[in-house]
Amino acid sequence: MIKKSKNESEMGYSNKVTASDVAKQAGVSKWTVSRAFSQGASISTKAREKVLKAATELGYRPNLLARSLTIRKTRLIGLVVDEMDNPNLLQLIKETSLKLQQRGYLSVLINISEHGEQEKQISLADQFQIDGLIFLGTTLTEALVDLAQTIQHIPLIVLCRNSDIPHIQVVSTDGYGAGKQIAALLAKQGYQRIGYMTGPISESTQLNRLEGFRDGLAELDLKVEVILEAGHYGRTAGFNTLNQYLATPSDRQPIEALFCENDVLALGALDALHRKSHADRIGIVGFDDIDEASSPYYALTTYQQPLKQLVDEAIRCLDGERETSRPLLLPGELIIRQSH
Incomplete structure (x- = not known):
């Protein structure tokens, strides 16, 4: 078994356990370790059990970032926002990020409220090879529109607004x-x-x-x-x-x-x-x-607004479960109180 050195234990940290460490502990190849943590990969039950046992003993966690480079999917979704002091936006961020997590995605918040930094932030997100962009009620500037039109290799979704920009899917309240x-x-x-x-x-x-x-x-x-x-x-x-x-x-x-x-x-x-x-x-x-x-x-x-349904439909578009280029508009509900 691979153990911490005395110095590492005293300092409260250790070198990160790698797939090679698990392979050595389990007596298998590094590729067998990789297959053990890949859904649907071909591997015997006995070999998988050996790998998982060794991984548990060593505290190993698979490197999802490294795997994403292999399969060309990062499972990262950019959430683009601007009016951060809007309480409805905070609710929309909460609902969207939770639904993304349930689908196995991790959300990355991209705040473009500061003028002059908008294009830079979107370009940076694209360089991180995110798998999609969701504009959460965002008011798109002309520069952002031009930039969005150049990013056609990932799904681009406008949530809670309408748009006729090519290559951008609209999911909004009617x-x-x-x-x-x-x-x-x-x-x-x-x-x-x-x-x-x-x-x-x-x-x-x-x-x-x-x-x-x-x-x-x-x-x-x-x-x-x-x-x-x-x-x-x-x-x-x-x-x-x-x-x-x-x-x-x-x-x-x-x-x-x-x-x-x-x-x-x-x-x-x-x-x-x-x-x-x-x-x-x-x-x-x-x-x-x-x-x-x-x-x-x-x-x-x-x-x-029907936020839960809107977010559900946006993520279906993200996953390719809804094949449409037409705006998807959902009805909401008029709430009668006394102010009118």
Whole structure:
């Protein structure tokens, strides 16, 4: 049996056990050790038992990185994110990483929130030979689109946004249908002057919530009176955007209801209303149904995305179980509370 040296034991570490050490202990070849840890490989039961026994005694763990170089599969999936302060994104990261682990993948978080580092981070991930990229609600810049189009040897998936970029599979909530449902809800409440608050604008990846909202209102002889651009999905951005709108003099009558592109913006908008004691004057609807939306203080009416189903379908695309280049759009659920 291979033992630690006295010096190694005293220092609390030892040289890493290799496949050659296991082979020597078991009295077999190194290739027999490799076959023992390769699913479906040809090896006798007796030889496998000898190898596993020796591996247990030595504390051996197979080197998955070395094996990945042989089979050209790393089982590493890059999760690309930008708006890190969005609670819905944190839930999406949690759900996606857990589902990937259940499938035998390891997720690598790629944060592209810092401008100027986006292309560098994606290129670095590609150099690590990841097996796929999942853009988690990411707003794709023109530079990222160009880069993604050059990475065609691995699956590229946009999750929770829409895109018409070639070679990228879309798995998202039906934002257009959701927008129409929210339009019908606000019209039913009797609102006449209705606005929309948007986050970052992207020509490459869309949510289609505004389009559905606008068309839904038009069918009811209404229109989007004003579009408030918050710039990014931050609570402070939502607060400042609506606060500025309320403080700006105008000859037009103020809006009576506002559909915010996500819950974080909606909570910020509600904070602005509470501060000005306008909470009962403007109806607010969000999108995502984050935990804080159900707080009695906000009681936010919102649209819940089917995150578990979306992640399941994205990973099916990743594994090649779903052969489609068309966008996969799933319906969510309108959650009625009091804010609208």
